[in-house]
Amino acid sequence: MMTSTTAPITMSTLANSRTICSRCVMDTSDPDIAFDTEGVCRHCHGYEQQVLDQVRVGEEGRRLLENITRRIQAAGAGKRYDCIIGVSGGVDSTYVAWMVKKLGLRPLAVHLDNGWDSEIAVSNISTVLRKMGIDLHTEVLDWEEFKDIQLAFLRASTPDAEVPSDHAIFACLYHTATKFGVRHVITGVNTRTETHLPSAWSHGHFDYGYLKAVHRRHGARPIRTFPHYNFYQFVTGFRHTHETLNILNYVDYSKKDALVFLQSELGWRDYGGKHFESVYTRWYQGVYLPRKFGYDKRRSHFSSRICSGELTRDFALQELNKPTYDPRLQEEDCVYVAKKLSLNSDAFKAIMTAPPRRFQDYPSYEERMRSLWFKSAMGAYQFVKRHILRRNGGKPAWS
Numbered sequence: 001m002m003t004s005t006t007a008p009i010t011m012s013t014l015a016n017s018r019t020i021c022s023r024c025v026m027d028t029s030d031p032d033i034a035f036d037t038e039g040v041c042r043h044c045h046g047y048e049q050q051v052l053d054q055v056r057v058g059e060e061g062r063r064l065l066e067n068i069t070r071r072i073q074a075a076g077a078g079k080r081y082d083c084i085i086g087v088s089g090g091v092d093s094t095y096v097a098w099m100v101k102k103l104g105l106r107p108l109a110v111h112l113d114n115g116w117d118s119e120i121a122v123s124n125i126s127t128v129l130r131k132m133g134i135d136l137h138t139e140v141l142d143w144e145e146f147k148d149i150q151l152a153f154l155r156a157s158t159p160d161a162e163v164p165s166d167h168a169i170f171a172c173l174y175h176t177a178t179k180f181g182v183r184h185v186i187t188g189v190n191t192r193t194e195t196h197l198p199s200a201w202s203h204g205h206f207d208y209g210y211l212k213a214v215h216r217r218h219g220a221r222p223i224r225t226f227p228h229y230n231f232y233q234f235v236t237g238f239r240h241t242h243e244t245l246n247i248l249n250y251v252d253y254s255k256k257d258a259l260v261f262l263q264s265e266l267g268w269r270d271y272g273g274k275h276f277e278s279v280y281t282r283w284y285q286g287v288y289l290p291r292k293f294g295y296d297k298r299r300s301h302f303s304s305r306i307c308s309g310e311l312t313r314d315f316a317l318q319e320l321n322k323p324t325y326d327p328r329l330q331e332e333d334c335v336y337v338a339k340k341l342s343l344n345s346d347a348f349k350a351i352m353t354a355p356p357r358r359f360q361d362y363p364s365y366e367e368r369m370r371s372l373w374f375k376s377a378m379g380a381y382q383f384v385k386r387h388i389l390r391r392n393g394g395k396p397a398w399s
């Protein structure tokens, strides 16, 4: 399956002498990484399988996309919108907005304003959506409440300090879809560019049990308005009420080409690194994760793009030798983040130097799902379901 024939390379230039994959640039900064006998990491093997399972391009992709479009149009007939899309101002979500419009769909764009949008992201969203004639719904989080949740995660000392934003974004997408009676939620998730993501680097995005536990221990004020999943929605992933579609998996998508296209055709402006449309995300990925945990998310982004053939491994290695972003801006961001979160320099330093912890150090829905009572309840549910199905000749009694 894998074609590489070289052994894992030890980077002698790195102080802790990490081992790096012979195909991509993932290394032992992922504590759970494993290599095969040819030095190819488990993420690369996972990439092959996921692309095989989820990505359909060329004629097959075009045909599937036509079917999906017809299904969305039928479900949305008579409604003001037939699908919901998330927009961050970034390249992937903007390209999805363009694609959806080109397919003849009637989307409502949803943006979560968590208080950290860069000026360029806000301008991208309004410019591009106006040009395409797409309505925008912006959900503005209660800043004091959200700040308290973000601070709780920083004090929790896990690498999941971006979980509150990601959780709220997806909860907001599904809640808005429900509010407008829309079944289909279309995302900018792209298997070919987002597969090398170590669980240890970021975990529990949809797990409100984890979020609540962290906040209970490190937060200071009650959570009243924060958009979130409940346990049932966490277990089912909204599959009973909504269909989620990752349409970038059906086209020959190249981020590089999309970037050029969006700039020339829609007046979209580039803002630097992946997800740098938010100041907090830029600081989180470019300063917080690398300095506190030794995790450089560029490794995972580059690695997927190496496997997709969009980048060469040599190019990625050269880029990784450069700072995550301009060091002067990094220091400015530290001051900005501390000030916005009302942290004095001692409190900020305490967060940056506290011993790292893990997702598993806190209670979570995931932990609850592993419990004996949950497994027993699921077993009983499956038994009853099978029993009722048999009695009704294979047809569920509730359908």
Ligand SMILES: [Zn+2]
Pocket (backbone or CB within 6 Å): 021, 022, 023, 024, 025, 026, 040, 041, 042, 043, 044, 303
């Ligand atoms: Zn690899």
